[in-house]
């Protein structure tokens with residue numbers, strides 16, 4: 001438990017770190033230092049003297065430790081949506097004779113939109129979307145790329161990355177794994193699973209802050225041959241040669257595109273200082289203890305809401321979701337009573353279980369408030385019915 005390392009809103013049990021992690025205590029000072037001592041005093045020299053230019057790969061290695069990636073195989077930058085597009089495009093270019101990108105209906109919409117837009121731009125490629133449990137059976141000789149989010153953002157259902165990667169490879173396909181709900185949530189072994197490409201964001205479990213950059217993983221066996229597709233100058237072998245023609249950088253650095261967000265990365269760096277001290281297997285064990293406790297308490301007190309996350313803790317990520325017809329209003333009532341989760345249409349109440357800053361006591365308080373909101377029908381108040389832009 002490292003609760004003292006975070007600034008958490010007063011009087012709230014924060015169960016939304018799977019959407020936006022809280023502020024790490026050192027982050028504001030780190031951003032301040034970057035602004036005042038680096039940007040302020042060094043100005044343009046900060047790129048060299050403060051090491052800004054090398055930050056995407058340096059931070060990539062620190063994230064890499066959390067996701068079982070080889071050193072030098074992860075670069076940080078852009079948004080996750082952009083990384084999805086880039087990696088799916090790169091993988092498609094490695095299987096030009098195949099025309100299908102396979103994904104599932106539980107994938108995050110942005111991933112599906114990105115792949116669909118790419119398929120449309122290419123003209124002869126098709127995005128095929130099946131139910132999550134149908135994926136293994138649909139992998140076949142027409143599939144170029146298996147594009148999956150390991151942990152379903154709504155239900156928390158976790159795919160078997162190693163098994164599906166093996167199945168994809170046996171069929172001659174490549175894999176792109178979205179780790180948005182995995183990185184910092186559970187142990188990930190990209191190298192061990194033989195994954196080809198992976199990406200994720202840093203503002204959820206990793207606590208890098210709103211707008212924190214995405215990351216991209218390229219397996220070392222592909223790193224010197226994969227086409228980056230988004231051929232930005234900072235993925236060039238010699239950006240400051242300013243050559244008119246593109247030559248990709250060696251290794252995974254070629255997935256860099258343009259100027260990295262230095263101030264956001266300063267906040268992320270402070271968040272990763274905390275992660276450097278974390279044993280992800282121990283974190284996972286705590287996540288399971290807390291999730292099981294939460295499920296048991298909520299289910300025993302609230303017969304009206306149904307667990308939609310897998311009951312087997314090994315089959316889910318680090319979130320617990322319940323289905324309730326009036327889920328939006330119920331979540332608003334919970335927030336008003338100090339328990340912050342979120343709602344995902346059409347009827348899912350979602351709770352992130354983040355052991356870095358949640359204790360058994362927090363879980364018990366949250367379950368108690370949920371029981372009160374449900375048994376006293378506190379959600380049944382017109383004040384909770386109006387939807388905001390961001391849910």
Ligand SMILES: Cc1ncc(COP(=O)(O)O)c(C=O)c1O
Pocket residue numbers: 079080081082108110111149153178180181201214
């Ligand atoms: C699984 C998944 N993929 C992609 C995204 C989109 O990420 P971004 O908004 O950083 O591009 C999100 C969250 O927003 C997500 O949960």
Ligand SMILES: Nc1c(O)cccc1C(=O)C[C@H](N)C(=O)O
Pocket residue numbers: 018019020108153390
């Ligand atoms: N990135 C977000 C944002 O800019 C605003 C609100 C929410 C988000 C999210 O990350 C949502 C998240 N991907 C989800 O799992 O629902």
